[in-house]
Amino acid sequence: MxxxxxxxxxxxxxxxxxxxxxxxxxxxxxxxxxxxxxxxxxxxxxxxxxxxxxxxxxxxxxxxxxxxxxxxxxxxxxxxxLMPADVKGRSRVIQWLMFQMSGVGPMQGQANVFFRYFPEKLQPAIDRYQNETRRLYTVLDTRLKESEYLAGDYSIADIATWPWVRMHDWAGVSVDGLPNLQRWLKAIADRPAVKRGLxxxxxxxxxxxxxxxxxxxxxxxxxx
Missing domain, CATH: 3.40.30.10 (Glutaredoxin)
Structure with a gap:
């Protein structure tokens, strides 16, 4: 337990x-x-x-x-x-997991803070973190053009990243023009275990x- x-x-x-x-x-x-x-x-x-x-x-x-x-x-x-046993497959999962932990989470988290939480609007800070979050989304979209999921098969890398990207509106960041990312968002949202986890x-x-x-x-x- x-x-x-x-x-x-x-x-x-x-x-x-x-x-x-x-x-x-x-x-x-x-x-x-x-x-x-x-x-x-x-x-x-x-x-x-x-x-x-x-x-x-x-x-x-x-x-x-x-x-x-x-x-x-x-x-x-x-x-x-949710993670391959072979060295290369395991490494791919960890690489994309670290991409979320060091990139998507911190940058989108700061976008949330400056876009939503500050009583005064600090536009340079908002622009900085929204633009960087959007850039990271384009990296994800490029990867998802060649792979159904981030590390090949569905893995903890997808589980780590999806809860952040699904809240892109809260950070004021659009996913328009990122069809592969949109496809991935919907595919994971439709999983029964994901619905239960939410x-x-x-x-x-x-x-x-x-x-x-x-x-x-x-x-x-x-x-x-």
């Missing part, structure tokens, strides 16, 4: 989707990060950085894993799924917050 500590963010969805795809049993522990609960001593013992997601593998001696990319690698290696820690239809309330909650997170 795995304990999953998560919230409704792209990084959180990565792990819930992976757990659903792998069919691993898990218990969900929702952490409303807008309240600062992730900075409490109880959670810091699991993740010293005070961020979600994190897991504790009860079947492995209560082994804790934090950082979404590290969790995906751990789960893939634990099950022997309903963790609670069904999306139960989230009745207005956009103003979402922005307010997200702004509180960036100030912690």
């Amino acid at each position: 795995i304990d999953l500590y998560t919230w409704t963010t792209p990084n959180g969805y990565k792990v819930s989707i992976a757990l659903e795809e792998l069919g691993l049993p898990y218990t969900v522990h929702p952490l409303d990060i807008g309240t600062g609960v992730q900075k409490q001593p109880e959670f810091l013992r699991i993740n010293p950085n005070g961020r979600i997601p994190a897991i504790v593998d009860r079947d492995a001696g209560d082994f804790a894993v934090f950082e979404s990319g590290a969790i995906l690698l751990y789960l893939a290696e634990k099950t022997g799924k 309903d963790v820690p609670f069904p999306q239809k139960n989230d009745a917050r207005t956009e103003e309330e979402r922005v307010k909650a997200a702004r509180a997170i960036t100030q912690r």
Whole structure:
């Protein structure tokens, strides 16, 4: 059994989707990060950085894993799924996983901050991060022109990247003119396990917050 500590963010969805795809049993522990609960001593013992997601593998001696990319690698290696066993195939998955972790996530995250969360509009910062996010999208689109999924077969690289790109509107970044990326977005969205993963820690239809309330909650997170 795995304990999953998560919230409704792209990084959180990565792990819930992976757990659903792998069919691993898990218990969900929702952490409303807008309240600062992730900075409490109880959670810091699991993740010293005070961020979600994190897991504790009860079947492995209560082994804790934090950082979404590290969790995906751990789960893939634990099950022997969602990542090839051969050296080159494994490397391709890790390359695209790192592309998300070092590129798409940080750049789109900054686009979110400056486009959505700042009370004043700092247009040079907005332009900088939106343009870089769009550039990264074109890299993805080029790759997806030659491959159905990022590393060949569906893998943790796709699971890491999709929850971010699906929220391109929130960052004010268009996917127009990127047909391969659009095809990939829809293909992954249609997967039953992905749909289930998006309903963790609670069904999306139960989230009745207005956009103003979402922005307010997200702004509180960036100030912690």
